[in-house]
Amino acid sequence: MAIIEVSNLKKSFGELEVLKQITFDVNKNDVVAVVGPSGSGKSTMLRSLVYLEEINDGSISVAGHKLVESGIYSKPKEINLITSKMGMVFQHFNLFPHLTVQENLEIAPKLLKKEPFSVIQRRSTELLEKVGLSDRAKAYPSQLSGGQKQRVAIARALMMDPEILLFDEPTSALDPELTGEVLQVMKNLAEEHMTMIVVTHEMEFAKEVANRAIFMDNGEIIETGHPSVLFTNPQFDRTKAFLNRTLR
Helix, strand or coil: CEEEEEEEEEEEECCEEEEEEEEEEEECCCEEEEECCCCCCHHHHHHHHCCCCCCCEEEEEECCEEEEECCEECCHHHHHHHHCCEEEECCCCCCCCCCCHHHHHHHHHHHHCCCCHHHHHHHHHHHHHHCCCHHHCCCCHHHCCHHHHHHHHHHHHHCCCCCEEEEECCCCCCCHHHHHHHHHHHHHHHHCCCEEEEECCCHHHHHHHCCEEEEEECCEEEEEECHHHHCCCCCCHHHHHHHHHHCC
């Protein structure tokens, strides 16, 4: 059974239609890479899954719960329950500059989870070790490289024990030499069977790690398939043109 079901998603900003009848499913343990040119609606689609964008029409279900059905949203309590199943990693880190690395991880669970602080602290310590930053727990974001900040952001998203992780261009703000350390953390998560949707321009990562790829252009899903097939034998001219530009 699909853990995410998206049906006929529509979204406009004024006269600009940015999502046009977007429909797809994600199964548990899938790693789905969403690729396509800038401005194709990828980030808007991803943000709509966690209610950071309100859609105009369509339906989204997460783990059997309706976030929105035919454009009508569930009640706030249900929305909070549904969105808590997902963690989001943004392009620009969004760390609190006045908090240490460990405090950045612990602030949301302290506010939202009814757990002893010792449990939260133990989990933050474990997650910093997981992303290779145990030695930076007391550092502030200004003392970190871009790659380190993004690894902190991934650990922070994992603090809430999400069933699904969403990544919105997680390496596009990084210098090329720092990209690898972030992608390695994501590869490790995939190997641990974390369900992930990754909006990315990192085509090699998509080919190596994802088990499904979705190509979007001009607010539409043009085609979808296993990366080994979609990237080598695309069926549509728009996909071919995009891949010819990006896979050189």
